[in-house]
Amino acid sequence: MLENQHKRSLISDISRLKLLMPWIGHMALDQLHRGSLEPWVMQRRQEGAAAATINHGLKVVRRILNLAASEWVDEYGMTWLLAAPKIKLLPETDRRPPYPLTWEEQTRLFKELPGHLEKMALFAVNTGCRDQEICNLRWDWEVAVPELGTRVFLIPGTQVKNGDDRLVVLNRIALSVVESLRGSHPTHVFTYRGKPVFRMLNSAWLRARQKAGLPQVRVHDLKHTFGRRLRAAGVSFEDRQDLLGHRSGRITTHYSAAELTKLLDAANSVCDREGNQPQLVVLRRRYAA
Known part of the structure; x- marks a missing residue:
């Protein structure tokens, strides 16, 4: 981890290793191979993880073993491993198409989520942020826009998949989620029991989607889901790209009040739809204290 501080995927790699540790943390490096990883692979399969998701974890292990056999040496100049075992990846033939939620499905799923995860999910479906962008979201990335009476977040490119700074426009519901969390933690917006959350795809998410029949x-x-609702509301392709963080950082660093107003109006266009507003009311009631 110390050698890879520059990687945008560092936090994701750490979370993948945390999932692996209960299965391989007691083993020496020379005991690791595709066979010793198979119980973990089988467990992730049973949890419904896609082959691509499992392969991400296998790639982290493979990278570590390759470094142990090529670059990392002991006090005698010997590599930690004589040779790195071959870690064969799973065939990615089960890649599933996107599944945007209907309003009814959103209500059903969110009702089964624990409070902290429900807030993260509601923020995601109203901003289009990725899992790690939400988990890593920090208060010092928040920027006030007084001329519009609102706030935005500017996520540094080092934390974004495409490497560009990411402008996160907060519609009414996303802003309400943020305000309900203000002051709860000194650095991170979303936490659980006083600590940042490493990933949203956890056992609580898996249980909730099973209970919801999804x-x-x-x-x-x-x-x-956010992207589909923007399109249904008639938001232009370019504005959808900006709101979803797909385009370059031209607006994140040089936006005008007019451009931001347009994006804010577009983001708010998904608020007053059946199923979303009641969810906001539930959050306000549950976390009013």
Whole structure:
């Protein structure tokens, strides 16, 4: 981790290793191979993880083993491993298409989520942010826009998948979620029991989607849901790209009040739809204290 501080995927890699540690944390490096990883692979399969998701974890292990056999040496100049085992990845033939939620499905799923995860999901479906952008969201990335009476977040490119700074426009519901969390933690917006959350796709999410009868829904589908609703509301392609963080950082660093007003209006266009406003009322009541 110390050697890879520059990687945008560092936080994701850490979360993947945390999932692996209960299965391999007691093993020496020379005991790790594709066979010793198989129990973890089988467990992730049973949890409904896609092959691509499992492969991300296998790639982290493979990278560590390759470094241990090529670059990392002991006090005698010997590499930690004589040779790195071959870590074969799963065939990614089960890639599932996006599954945008209907309003009824959103209500059903969110009702089964624990409070902290419900807030994160509601923020995701109203901003189009990715899992790690939400988990890593910090208060010092918040920027007040007094001329519009609102706030935005500017996520540094080092924390964004495409490497560009990410402008997060807060519609009424997303802003309400943020305000309900203000002051609860000194650095991070979303936390659980006083600590930042590493990932939204956890056991609580898996249980909730099963109870809701939506085993196919992934965290990333919340982003697709926001995009689909923007399109249904008649938001232009370019504005959808900006709101979803797909385009370059031209607006994040040089936006005008007019441009931001247009994006804010577009983001708010998904608020007053059946199923979304009642969810906001529930949050306000539950977290009013």
